[in-house]
Amino acid sequence: MDINMQRQNSHLTVHMSGQFTFNDNQSFKDVIAAATSDSVQNVTVDFAGVDFIDSAGLGMLLLLRDNCSHKNINVSLTNPKGQVEKIFSLSKFDQLFSIAG
Amino acid sequence: MNIASALIHKKFSDRAALFFRSAGKDSVPHFFKLHSENSLKGMFEKNAQFYIEHGLIEEYEQSLRRLTAYQPTVGVSITSLSAYRYAIAIHFTKHLAEIFRLTPEREMSIQTCLQEAFVNALVHGNLGIANEYDNASSLDSHYERIEHKLREPDYATKRIEIMAWKKADAIELAVFDYGTGLPSVLHSTQNNTAAHGRGLLIISSLADKMWIGDVPTSLYMRFGEKKINDRHK
Numbered sequence: 104m105d106i107n108m109q110r111q112n113s114h115l116t117v118h119m120s121g122q123f124t125f126n127d128n129q130s131f132k133d134v135i136a137a138a139t140s141d142s143v144q145n146v147t148v149d150f151a152g153v154d155f156i157d158s159a160g161l162g163m164l165l166l167l168r169d170n171c172s173h174k175n176i177n178v179s180l181t182n183p184k185g186q187v188e189k190i191f192s193l194s195k196f197d198q199l200f201s202i203a204g
Numbered sequence: 205m206n207i208a209s210a211l212i213h214k215k216f217s218d219r220a221a222l223f224f225r226s227a228g229k230d231s232v233p234h235f236f237k238l239h240s241e242n243s244l245k246g247m248f249e250k251n252a253q254f255y256i257e258h259g260l261i262e263e264y265e266q267s268l269r270r271l272t273a274y275q276p277t278v279g280v281s282i283t284s285l286s287a288y289r290y291a292i293a294i295h296f297t298k299h300l301a302e303i304f305r306l307t308p309e310r311e312m313s314i315q316t317c318l319q320e321a322f323v324n325a326l327v328h329g330n331l332g333i334a335n336e337y338d339n340a341s342s343l344d345s346h347y348e349r350i351e352h353k354l355r356e357p358d359y360a361t362k363r364i365e366i367m368a369w370k371k372a373d374a375i376e377l378a379v380f381d382y383g384t385g386l387p388s389v390l391h392s393t394q395n396n397t398a399a400h401g402r403g404l405l406i407i408s409s410l411a412d413k414m415w416i417g418d419v420p421t422s423l424y425m426r427f428g429e430k431k432i433n434d435r436h437k
Contacts, residue, residue, distance in 0.1 A: 124291065125323045128347050155294070157319045158402035162335075166343055186312045193409045194402055 104153075106130055108137055113144040120152025123187075125159035131167075138178070139170050146171060151182035151204075156190050168200065179203065233268065238286045248299035257282045260361050267363050270380065276367035278303065284330045285360040288350065293322040293366065300368055304375060313410040314375065314427055320403035321379040321423045322364065329381030329421055330362040374412075374428035381421045 104127045107118040117134050138146045148164070150156075164180070171178050182204035183191050191202060233254035236247055247255065254271045255278075256264055267281035280296055297315035300306060306314065327333050331353045335346070353359040365380040407414050411425040 122291065122294065124319065125327075126288075126291065128343060132344070155315065155319075157316070157323065158406055159323065161402055163343070186316060189312070190316065190406065193406060 104130060106134060108134065110137075110143075113142055115143050115146045117146065117148045118152065119148065119150060122155040123153050123160035123163075124155065124157045127160065128163065131163045135167050135170050138167060138176060139174055143176055146176060146178045147181055148178065149181050150184070150187050153183075153187050154185060156187045158194075161190065161194055161196070164196075165199070177201075233271070235264075238282070238290060241290055244290060244292065244295040248295065253278060255280045257286055259283050259363075263361055263363055267365055270365060271367065274367055274378070276378075277370050279365060279367040281363050281365045283360060284326055284362045284364065285354050287322065287326045287330075287364050288354055291319075293318040296366055296368075300375070304368075304370055306375070310375070310427060314377065317407045317411050317425050317427075318366065318377060318379070320407050321377075321425065322366065324403050324423070325364045325379050325381035325383070325421075329383030330364065331359055332383060374426055376424065376426045378417060378422055378424045380417075380419060383421050 104119060104121040104123050107120075109116045109118070115138055117138075123131075134148075137143075146167070148167070168178050179201040180191070180196070181202070183202065191197070196202060233256050234247075234250045234252035235256050235258050236243070237258050238244070253276075254268070256267055256271075258264070263283075264281065271279045271281065278299070280292065282292055286292070294315060297311060297318055300314060301311040327335075327350060331350060333346070333349050333353065362382045363380075364382075365378075367378045367380070369376045407423075407425060411427055413424075413426040415424050416422065417424050
């Protein structure tokens with residue numbers, strides 16, 4: 104999985120591409136660290152480039168959400184498609200995240 | 205390769221060939237070593253029935269016996285260490301998509317379920333590690349426990365087998381591990397916000413049927429048959 108992060112003022116956008124799976128815990132730690140760094144208020148995780156996610160990936164997103172909620176940082180997910188959109192739906196992620204696109 | 209390695213390599217191949225001839229089969233499985241993710245990409249083009257990672261003789265022969273007994277259309281045996289490093293389930297599904305001519309939707313379902321069953325077999329089955337993380341720090345600890353166990357040869361060399369059968373309009377898959385049994389395959393969560401435990405939910409939602417096989421450390425999944433409540437439509 105490739106991760107590209109862009110910070111604009113208090114908004115962090117995380118562009119992910121490839122497959123988001125069990126093997127990606129190390130790289131996703133950097134996302135959690137960046138999201139919970141000083142003065143970030145909103146985080147958007149963009150799934151436009153992601154073609155596969157497993158339950159470990161879902162778990163990492165929930166950890167991101169939990170870590171951010173302790174600091175009142177809002178996390179939203181955008182542009183899930185195909186298998187990712189299906190898995191978000193099965194896991195009722197719309198009840199846990201704002202999902203757009 | 206030095207002379208000693210060459211002799212060991214030849215010994216492995218000869219024993220495998222003898223095993224298969226004694227089992228009444230003409231085909232010899234494809235043995236492979238995994239050096240990188242790239243080596244997976246062309247591997248399945250060998251069109252073998254069985255793909256078996258090189259390793260300790262006792263363990264790969266155990267896999268050979270199991271694969272021969274179950275006679276899948278295609279099967280893979282890999283070590284836990286390779287299972288952790290490489291996305292085998294994803295590459296195997298791409299191969300199934302070609303040989304079984306899967307629709308994109310069916311391929312997606314199989315790939316998703318196989319990945320869940322595969323990781324389950326590795327982490328809970330062979331390594332005996334439960335999902336107990338609920339924050340980034342404990343997630344780190346979780347992966348450290350996995351990597352710590354994989355440094356021990358007894359765990360690193362434990363096998364995972366994936367088998368696939370084409371049966372009429374259905375595809376049947378099985379994932380076998382060498383763990384301690386039922387608890388490894390029944391991990392589930394009722395808590396929607398828990399960071400773990402969704403694998404079983406995902407499999408049961410996407411597969412038409414899921415069950416534990418005759419071997420306790422096996423999970424079977426079927427795709428393509430009508431579900432029970434569709435039979436009368």
